[in-house]
Amino acid sequence: MTIYRERLWASAxxxxxxxxxxxxxxxxxxxxxxxxxxxxxxxxYAGCVGIVIAAxxxxxxxxxxxxxxxxxxxxxxxxTVEKFQEPEATLQRGQRLDARAWLLIRGWIGPVxxxxxxxxxxxxxxxxxxxRHPDALAGALTGVRPA
Numbered sequence: 001m002t003i004y005r006e007r008l009w010a011s012a013x014x015x016x017x018x019x020x021x022x023x024x025x026x027x028x029x030x031x032x033x034x035x036x037x038x039x040x041x042x043x044x045y046a047g048c049v050g051i052v053i054a055a056x057x058x059x060x061x062x063x064x065x066x067x068x069x070x071x072x073x074x075x076x077x078x079x080t081v082e083k084f085q086e087p088e089a090t091l092q093r094g095q096r097l098d099a100r101a102w103l104l105i106r107g108w109i110g111p112v113x114x115x116x117x118x119x120x121x122x123x124x125x126x127x128x129x130x131x132r133h134p135d136a137l138a139g140a141l142t143g144v145r146p147a
Contacts (some may be wrong), residue, residue, distance in 0.1 A: 004061040004140035006131060011108035018048045055133050057104060059129060061140040066115065068104045068129050079116030079126075081141045083134035086110045098125050107132045113137050 022041040029037035057069035066073045084092050089112045093105055102124045105112065109130040116126045131137045 001063045002060060003063060003143075004059070004137055006104050006133060006137070007056055007057045007061065008104075008109060008130060008132075010106075014052060014108060015049060018052065019045060021045050021048055042060060045118065059104070059137065061137070066127075066141060068127060071102060071104070071127070073115070073117065073127065073133050075141070077117055077119045077122075078141055079118045081116070081138045082114045083138045084112050085134065093126060099129070100125055102127045104128070113141075115141065 021044045025041040025044050026037045029040050060067040065075055066078060089110055092112055092114060101123055105128060109132055111131055111134040113129050113131050113134050114126050115129065117124050
């Protein structure tokens with residue numbers, strides 16, 4: 001049973017920045033053909049937007065595991081859960097980051113949740129996950145953890 005689900009969609013400014021492929025492709029193909037330039041610009045922009053949408057990972061908390069992107073962590077191995085907002089989230093992603101940590105962070109999402117991994121065989125001390133709803137994700141992780 002799914003308790004929490006979030007898709008880490010790109011912010012609007014990412015799609016706006018991707019629009020720069022339109023004038024770039026027009027500049028390249030305009031001397032060849034105006035129609036070719038317009039068609040290539042539309043196809044390139046649509047392809048870039050499609051890639052960004054397809055590459056947007058999901059965070060799912062079920063009654064048995066945390067799924068962040070392609071990684072899975074059984075809830076029995078979840079330790080302390082901490083949530084961070086800006087500017088503390090920036091420190092967690094930078095100066096206070098352990099190089100062994102598993103990351104699912106997106107630059108366009110400010111808050112992060114730090115999930116301690118209790119598996120003694122796993123060298124990963126914690127997961128650091130970007131989320132737009134840190135309270136809901138932390139609540140889902142602490143509320144369903146098996147005893």
